[in-house]
Amino acid sequence: MRAVAVIPARYGSSRFPGKPLVPLLEKPLIVWVVERAGACPAFAEVIVATDHPGIAEAARAAGARAVMTSPACRSGTDRVAEAARSVEADVVVNVQGDEPLVDPDDLAGLVAAMAGEDPPAMATLARPLADTAEWLRPDVVKVVCDGRGNALYFSRAPIPHFRDEAEASAGPRLPDRPPVRACKHLGVYAFRREALFAFTALPEGRLEQAERLEQLRALEAGWRIRVVAARSDSVGVDRPEDVARVEEMLRGGR
Template sequence: MKRKNLKIIAVIPARYKASRFPGKLMKDLEGKTVIRRTYEAAVNTRLFDEVFVVTDSDIIFKEIEYFSGKVIKSKKNHECGSDRIAEAIQSMEVDIVVNVQGDEPFIDKKCLNAVLQVFQGEDAAQIDLASLMKPLYKKEDIENPNNVKVIVNQNNYALYFSRLPIPYVRDASVDHTYYQHIGIYAFRKKALLDFYQLPMRSLEASEKIECIRYLEYGKNIKMVLTDESSIGIDTPEDLENARMLLRNATT
């Protein structure tokens, strides 16, 4: 990607105590921990000037130090990844911050590059943050509350996010495509720091979707269309599938 003198970093927020799968980031994934696989995958994209892990866990901190990765210890307890990242980058000289999920070791360079490209476009000055969306076609996927849906305007700026199917289809003859929000974010530093200082409002609290806070305070979120699916590790079954994927890739 050709840059206009932008400093771009990736930050991986990493909690040890995940509610659905505690300690998942430290699980073995074919000879390396999940968090190490994710860190190295981010570095290997060569899209970032620097890559950091930010964590409140001594276990994860020591793991990143062990293989000479860059790691920052959180000073406060945080409700979400954006807050954890914002605290870490406050004093950094940086333009764009990409949030890389610690439990997604199969980072798609094409998707990351597509998100970063919007900051080189004609409307770049209007964009506070960018993220990804992909079409949903199956009824069960559309109705699944774990799949966050997004609606956009004609220029692909987000209007709203919800765990419910939006919009509600009153007229079945209307041909509408539903879109799932894929949780890769690229923030301008100011937008991220603003988020950190602003209190949660009722819509975000109700849906438990942090990017709603940006919309509630007037930030512009540019959505980028993709057909790619993220591969996350949320359960022991996901971990075993990831192991199989890596084995197949090396045979």
């Protein structure tokens, strides 16, 4: 099974233009991500899918292959799919270009989940929620799974809702930890190559439109998404104010 990492890196981020080239400890963000993916022995190749020559140059200098993609790609997954059409692979892993703390061992576990006699079309990472505050935050995506480790639903809301425990979970008496084994979803996806192309051809789903979570497109279409337990959290750089916090984590050896 040949697995490759494809890192989508768009220059014109609405919240943080030029983000892939922002320096973290004097090294461009995209280089940190390339190095993390390159440290995963499960990948035969690391590819950066971008629309900007400066990002492509930084990726090549870090040892990745750069594939130029259209500025009109609707999403990172569409950018990954465009690049993957010129790549020989059985499994394509979409490694987010703003995740410099992604764990290479977690990436290897994600690839391993795609092997076997009946592999899923798609897999992703999640870790246990740290506390109730995280469970309640809309910017933390939650996932609940069935007994086989397949996703039942992803949501920005605190799922599931405990009807009989609502009073005990309210206000200042909120417990230190969420009263459920829900997990924080980490936005890294593995696809069988043909499934990646099929996914990007699906129409946007109603649940996806409501939550603004593209993985719900797959669930609404009846797909099985395997959820793999992550060893580490992965903190992204979404806005300029995230840079100092992530730099501190990198200094600490994360």
